Amino acid sequence: MKKTLIQLLGGAAIGAPIGFFTVSGNFALPIYEIATEMTLVFLGIAFLLLVGSLLKLAQLKQKSAQQFSGDEEDLHEQYLYTLYSDVSLASNIALILSIVAMCIGVITEQSIVILILSIFVVLLSILSTILVGTSLKYAYPNREFPSFNDNQYSKKLLEMSDEGERHVMLQGFYSAFNTANILLLASLLLLMFYSIASGESQLFAILIISLILIIVNTQYMLKVRNR
Numbered sequence: 001m002k003k004t005l006i007q008l009l010g011g012a013a014i015g016a017p018i019g020f021f022t023v024s025g026n027f028a029l030p031i032y033e034i035a036t037e038m039t040l041v042f043l044g045i046a047f048l049l050l051v052g053s054l055l056k057l058a059q060l061k062q063k064s065a066q067q068f069s070g071d072e073e074d075l076h077e078q079y080l081y082t083l084y085s086d087v088s089l090a091s092n093i094a095l096i097l098s099i100v101a102m103c104i105g106v107i108t109e110q111s112i113v114i115l116i117l118s119i120f121v122v123l124l125s126i127l128s129t130i131l132v133g134t135s136l137k138y139a140y141p142n143r144e145f146p147s148f149n150d151n152q153y154s155k156k157l158l159e160m161s162d163e164g165e166r167h168v169m170l171q172g173f174y175s176a177f178n179t180a181n182i183l184l185l186a187s188l189l190l191l192m193f194y195s196i197a198s199g200e201s202q203l204f205a206i207l208i209i210s211l212i213l214i215i216v217n218t219q220y221m222l223k224v225r226n227r
Contacts, residue, residue, distance in 0.1 A: 035108035042101035043121050049094035050121075050128050056087045057135055064138040077140070084132075084139035091132045095125035177220065184213050 060083045068076045102118035104110075136157075137143070143160075161169065188209055191202040 032108055035104055036110060036114070039101045039105045039108075039110055039114055039118065042097045042104070043118060046094040046097040046101065046121050046125060049090045049097070050124055053087050053090040053094065053128055053132065056083060056090070057132065060084055060087060060135065060138045064141045080139045080141075084136065087135070088132050091125070091128045095122070095129055098122045098125045177216075181213065181217070184209055 060080065063076075063083070064080055066076065098118065098121040102115070102122050105115050105118045158166070158169070188206055191206050191209070194200070195202045
């Protein structure tokens with residue numbers, strides 16, 4: 001608890017001054033002036049990630065059909081899992097970047113061509129994410145997984161995992177939870193300083209982020225308390 005509090009205060013102490021000096025005075029970012037470039041760059045990165053994700057996904061399917069024994073089998077399973085993790089990460093980042101690009105395009109009133117391109121990449125990213133979700137069986141070809149369309153897919157996936165896998169997932173989830181808390185709290189301060197420096201109120205974004213923080217932390221504490 002003490003370590004987490006120190007991380008939160010440290011993140012706020014570092015993030016607040018950086019945010020203030022970044023958006024104030026001559027350091028203000030001319031987002032509207034470079035909106036077109038930002039949109040195209042984000043879409044380009046997202047598209048490249050999608051292409052790479054699909055290529056690696058095809059490689060995953062091909063490699064999963066190979067058979068090994070002994071130590072080679074363990075190495076092969078680790079390789080498949082690493083490959084799947086890379087594919088999943090690339091697909092998720094592509095989805096985030098494509099949505100951000102679409103938002104920038106809509107808010108800054110970009111041309112209809114850019115907007116259509118943004119929507120196309122978003123849809124392609126969603127399709128890729130679904131495809132990756134249904135491809136977990138290729139990372140573990142010898143195991144039976146619940147249907148990706150199952151309403152309790154996440155719960156069943158957790159139940160079928162062994163203790164070692166659950167421990168790894170717990171470490172990842174807890175680390176991500178703490179990092180998300182720090183970054184979201186720091187973003188509240190950044191938005192406040194941005195509002196002051198630019199004269200553009202970010203109160204709505206501050207309220208939304210605050211609501212997300214309250215919901216996530218409440219859900220976590222209720223789960224832990226009622227274990």
